[in-house]
Amino acid sequence: VEETLVLIKPDGVARSLTGEILRRIEAKGYSLVDIRLVQADRDLLAAHYAEHEGKPFYEPLVEFMMSGPVVAIRVAGDRVIEGFRSLAGATDPTSAAPGTVRGDLGRDWGLAVQQNLVHGSDSPESAARELALWFG
Numbered sequence: 001v002e003e004t005l006v007l008i009k010p011d012g013v014a015r016s017l018t019g020e021i022l023r024r025i026e027a028k029g030y031s032l033v034d035i036r037l038v039q040a041d042r043d044l045l046a047a048h049y050a051e052h053e054g055k056p057f058y059e060p061l062v063e064f065m066m067s068g069p070v071v072a073i074r075v076a077g078d079r080v081i082e083g084f085r086s087l088a089g090a091t092d093p094t095s096a097a098p099g100t101v102r103g104d105l106g107r108d109w110g111l112a113v114q115q116n117l118v119h120g121s122d123s124p125e126s127a128a129r130e131l132a133l134w135f136g
């Protein structure tokens with residue numbers, strides 16, 4: 001069975017949306033294999049977001065991700081990598097479709113970084129790399 005890394009970002013934890021997001025993952029039929037509340041440090045985020053280093057939103061993104069705890073979840077299921085990204089919706093909450101986590105609940109207006117509530121790995125290679133980073 002395929003596995004992915006889901007993160008509930010600090011905005012989701014602060015807005016008490018952890019339960020709502022877990023509910024959507026479970027309702028879809030995916031399994032929660034492991035879960036932890038993490039205060040991420042700069043080293044972890046630099047490794048996680050290595051592909052974005054140097055982009056204009058990189059530093060605000062890292063600051064945002066350090067602004068509070070993150071819920072890291074190991075999620076398993078058939079085609080869960082693609083499936084969770086469908087549940088999450090487009091990166092930009094304004095254009096994310098209604099029915100998705102970001103479309104229904106995400107905010108971006110007036111913020112340096114899209115506070116789009118969740119992260120999901122985008123490929124089997126990313127999932128393996130990211131699960132190793134967050135679950136060791």
Ligand code: ATP
Nearest residue numbers: 057061090091112113114115116118119120121122
């Ligand atoms: P994630 O990787 O978090 O699931 P994603 O794959 O939809 O999201 P990426 O392009 O990998 O998006 O960007 C990572 C994160 O960086 C986004 O989720 C968002 O928080 C932030 N981000 C991406 N692009 C922008 C942008 N143009 N302006 C502000 N923030 C951005």
